[in-house]
Amino acid sequence: MDLSSFITSLTTSFIIFVILMVLFAWLSTKPGNAVVYYPNRILKGLDPWEGSGSKTRNPFAWIREAFSSSEEDVIRMSGVDSAVYFVFLSTVFGILLISGIFLVPILVPVSITEQNSFLMDSTGNTSAFEVLDKLSMAHLKEKSSRLWASVIACYWVSIVSYILLWKAYKHVSDLRAAALKSTEVKPEQFAVLVRDIPPSSKDCSRKEQVDEYFKTIYPETFYKSLVVTENKEVNKIYEELEDCKKKLKRAQTIYADSKKVNPEGVVQTHKTGFLGLTGKKVDSIKYYTEKIEELTPKLEAAQKSTVAEKQQGSAVVFFTSRVTAAAAGQSAHARMIDTWTVTDAPEPRQLLWSNLPKTYYxxxxxxxxxxxxxxxxxxxxxxxxxxxxxxxxxxxxxxxxxxxxxxxxxxxxxxxxxxxxxxxxxxxxxxxxxxxxxxxxxxEGITSESHAERAASGKYFYFSVFNVFIGVTIGGTLFDSFKEIQKKPNSIVDKLATSLPGNASFFITFVALKFFVGYGLELSRIVPLIIFHLKRKYLCKTKEDLEEAWLPGDLGYPTKIPNDMLILTITLCYSVIAPLILPFGAIYFGLGWLVFRNQVLKVVVPKYESYGKMWPHIHVRILASLLLFQVTMLGYFGIKKFIYTPVLIPLPIITFIFAFVCSKKFYRFFKSTALEVVAPRELKESVNMETVYRSFIPPCLNAEKGPGEQFDESV
Amino acid sequence: MDLSSFITSLTTSFIIFVILMVLFAWLSTKPGNAVVYYPNRILKGLDPWEGSGSKTRNPFAWIREAFSSSEEDVIRMSGVDSAVYFVFLSTVFGILLISGIFLVPILVPVSITEQNSFLMDSTGNTSAFEVLDKLSMAHLKEKSSRLWASVIACYWVSIVSYILLWKAYKHVSDLRAAALKSTEVKPEQFAVLVRDIPPSSKDCSRKEQVDEYFKTIYPETFYKSLVVTENKEVNKIYEELEDCKKKLKRAQTIYADSKKVNPEGVVQTHKTGFLGLTGKKVDSIKYYTEKIEELTPKLEAAQKSTVAEKQQGSAVVFFTSRVTAAAAGQSAHARMIDTWTVTDAPEPRQLLWSNLPKTYYxxxxxxxxxxxxxxxxxxxxxxxxxxxxxxxxxxxxxxxxxxxxxxxxxxxxxxxxxxxxxxxxxxxxxxxxxxxxxxxxxxEGITSESHAERAASGKYFYFSVFNVFIGVTIGGTLFDSFKEIQKKPNSIVDKLATSLPGNASFFITFVALKFFVGYGLELSRIVPLIIFHLKRKYLCKTKEDLEEAWLPGDLGYPTKIPNDMLILTITLCYSVIAPLILPFGAIYFGLGWLVFRNQVLKVVVPKYESYGKMWPHIHVRILASLLLFQVTMLGYFGIKKFIYTPVLIPLPIITFIFAFVCSKKFYRFFKSTALEVVAPRELKESVNMETVYRSFIPPCLNAEKGPGEQFDESV
Known part of the structure; x- marks a missing residue:
């Protein structure tokens, strides 16, 4: 990539960014858009425009607000998981910034002053260097003693990473402890999941079996059990009923609205066939009212039969003590691993019910x-x-x-x-x-949404690093010069040596595109804004419809974190080869911090809370990126025929030891809850175990009239 | 090894065995030797000669008694660990017997009928086969289709091993569960070890710190804590005092005895210097009485100061519930792995106190x-x-x-x-x-004697397999024909092919020697008998001295199991190459079962009880032997140029999967106690927590007059 196209690409991205920012500044002050730009505040019952309340507020106030917000604000508005994401952003920002402060002013002059106007000396192709390449390690001669500067740079980057990562892990561990320690009553802290319940030998229901088993082991702290049932059928009826209720409300609203124009009102009709296009025309209000009357007893019957007959081999068990629940989740209850598996319960809202009855094998x-x-x-x-x-x-x-x-x-x-x-x-x-x-x-049979998202995020990370980074760098090089390599297999090393720094400018524009356009779109929320306005105009009839139309999503960890990781991997790997990439990487994470601070405080609503369980996952992958960087550098120094290359060998070893030590020291507390954290302390409110229990009953079984009781009696 | 020396060796071993058996039959019926041949029964307060009581009992009665004894007898007389050792012996015996029943009658005729009078065909050295080698796989031609019989044999041995090992693991797991479930009060089931107690920030003693920590987490079930102290000094005084007491008693006994002869009595004197050879001559009774009077208050003072001032960063914590103790041992208490490490407590008698305060790092x-x-x-x-x-x-x-x-x-x-x-x-x-x-x-910092012995046993296993088996087989071959190999490096394969079966006869005599002479010595107890009689005659003065002289040791797992494993490894590895080794191996384990049944019921006294924790260790090493066998066979088939050798490749893979599945399914219950096993049940006696607590106080701190109280108050 030559200099002009490099600058063109950067400029284009920047212009798009400026346009999007102007749009955001203009659109976000319009009161009609408040639900798009401040949904999280509105849902929390707060005033969208903090304090000021004036409609003509400073369009850049959000920057001040983002900077002045504290970690506690983030936790209060969006939970520990979001705070952990900011720890990730600020840690990586710190690594890249501190690396950049050392690397850019030292490595760039070292490269640029090297007397080396030939690059492809081995192929005899004396091309003058591009300006950009002059700033990179590619400009250093083979075996040059100036490579020592790069060696020191590798150590600098690694050591900065170790220190900041260690601090971050400690900090996240504190955040998690504080959240788990909290004196608020969290239902999941009183519950455990029980899976692989063996078939009962005695003639008793699953519920009796579970109750007896846990009552024997925990005679004092056992409260109740909730046996998982096969809810497919009852869920279908429940959803049909909910749908009918929604449609009935909508028909009533439309009818009421039509009365305002025409005192008689227009009777709402629809066709019962496929997509409302075919079939008999019916009076909507009457039709749905009848349907609801028909479905309600059906649902009740289905609920009863489900609870009584469709009990599965797993359950949620409740204890009256947080310590017992936390200890139970870590202890072997049965002698064989394939029976009575007890694990910590996730929040009720993120429990993947259908995975619970899957057996161990x-x-x-x-x-x-x-x-x-x-x-x-x-x-x-x-x-x-x-x-x-x-x-x-x-x-x-x-x-x-x-x-x-x-x-x-x-x-x-x-x-x-x-x-x-x-x-x-x-x-x-x-x-x-x-x-x-x-x-x-x-x-895979994972029991919670957050765990599944972590697992998906890990898989996506491998995909993106393998295909984008390795694919572009090595694959691109090999493919471009495939024929040449066929002739001279030894030239592959030289090819790599020349193309690695060459790819750097491509990746710099890639990073810049990511943050300028990506963050611009994220902040300005152009797409959700358009969708919301379209929906409001053409589809939304009732208040609920409207609310549904602006309901924001969550941060989307399964794609966001692997994408950030890819940027980090690219930046780290090129940090010493082409230090100019460091400021861009730092801006990506710094700007990301700012933009997502705004999003988290005002827009997105997290789907779940896993109390920072994401961190060990992130930590390991940052270390994987660091390792890839160190191995790449080992290889690149080899290509440069630097005879002291082995001085870099300790680095990957140190990374492994660091990963091992961190996982030994910190990981156990992320895997399960440390008992000292949940040790008895005065809880804010006295624990209402019935509420805790009910919060775990799936909605389709939770009928309006005394559902819990029914749930219990029918067993 | 030629046939005659082979038979000579076997005969010699057998004759020694017969002599030792006759000696045993004769000596064991003498009442004076009862303490040597029946110490375990005597210590348990039983009549040495079960039932009959007559002195002219059948000298072979022990065989009948061994066979008629049940597993419950073994557990009652010697604990679960001994029972597990018999499971090991009978499992291995089963594997070798069932393998032998199939392999000997099939593989031997297959080998012997092969038309192959040349072995070293590749070196052109046409030596006629030894009789023994004719019975082995060495006699099969290269690429012979008869090798298929050997392939089937490999599968047969492996599958028999898997099935019997699976059953054995299940059985041992049941034994362990039954022992842990027992309604007898076992102090270690109410205690946990706490290590890595962090320095207290507050101005309080270790004990207060530990008590507060555990009281917060377990407000209802926490009983007491026992902080580990630096006992070196107090222990020295205690031992000196105990030694003086013993010597005083001895001097008094001798004086009393001398009175019987001479009414005045001979005043006991000794010299106070080195080994009683130099220094001032003193009146022993007076000297020791004074010394005891001097040491007793010194001990008390040392006990007080130790308990008050030498508290270390670890403790034994007691709970009033077995479930809490078991769950606590499996749960993370602190957020960091390097503080408040809680593990299951071993029996007090096998606790390695000095290892407890060692920190995590x-x-x-x-x-x-x-x-x-x-x-x-x-x-x-x-x-x-x-x-x-x-x-x-x-x-x-x-x-x-x-x-x-x-x-x-x-x-x-x-x-x-x-x-x-x-x-x-x-x-x-x-x-x-x-x-x-x-x-x-x-x-290493291991906390219990049993664990340390397991670890030592594992190390010894690797030593013996590596040095004896691999050393003799491969090393011997290579060393013998070193010069030849130098000339023709390719001949190494042929050398191995010829020497492997050749080593078989060496190993058969080795196994026979082990069981004939080893078991003969074990059963006849010639050495302990002689030592006992010598001691009784020349050294023993008091009743205590005499008891000490015949006090039997334990089975000595750290050397016994690796030795058995070595025999198993050798037998398995040669099972298909030279099936004649199988009966010898089977006799080793069968006879071992019989001999040790006698020893366990009547002689040895176990030092500790680990409730079968040895088994996973044994199991893995049996599988390691099996793997070595499978890999050896893969290599040997390769040497035989058998083109279908790859049909054996699944075997090592299956072994790995089997090991993985077993460890997944069974191991957790051996690592820690399953809660369902210790779930509240009516204990035989109501738990006296004070007794439980006191059983853990080290003897040097446990003075006679109200030691526990003093222990508590002084803190």
């Missing part, structure tokens, strides 16, 4: 199968995509989808399709990949 | 250092021994130890020393090795 086998599928996906995903691409050509489309023929014959459509069709499969694949990985992670 | 570092030392010892122990041997030659001895000159100049002494001196260092080393390994294991 099923889970183990599923896990290995999923790992295998992920391995295949990461390594060979190009094969099916290439196959599909070869079929989705214009001629094929015309042949197969004959009804599209008139459309496909238009010139503009053909041009656009001709350009995008070949990549269509890849684009669809990449868009669906996070969902696919999340689906796979859930298929 | 010290333990980790010690562990790695010990592993490293063991690795060096296993691989390079010959080097220092060779060095020492080169110094301990006769001329050197004469030069260095001039006072031995006249002795060394005698011809007979010189002949004997000349024969044994070169191996002296090796003999001393091998004799001290188990003790050295036990010392190393304790240096």
């Amino acid at each position: 099923e889970r183990e086998i599923r896990q290995y199968v999923v790992y295998y599928i992920v391995f295949l996906t990461i390594c060979f995903y190009m094969i099916p995509i290439a196959l599909i691409s070869s079929f989705t050509t214009l001629p094929n489309l015309r042949k197969l989808l004959t009804f599209l023929k008139p459309l496909l014959d238009q010139v503009t459509v053909r041009t656009v399709l001709g350009a995008y069709l070949p990549q269509l499969a890849l684009i669809v694949f990449l868009a669906l990949l996070p969902k696919f990985l999340l689906f796979l992670s859930k298929a | 010290e333990r980790e570092i010690r562990q790695y250092v010990v592993y490293y030392i063991v690795f060096l010892t296993i691989c390079f122990y010959m080097i220092p021994i060779a060095l020492i041997s080169s110094f301990t030659t006769l001329p050197n001895l004469r030069k260095l130890l001039t006072f031995l000159k006249p002795l060394l100049d005698q011809v007979t002494v010189r002949t004997v020393l000349g024969a044994y001196l070169p191996q002296l260092a090796l003999i001393v080393f091998l004799a001290l090795l188990p003790k050295f390994l036990l010392f190393l294991s304790k240096a």
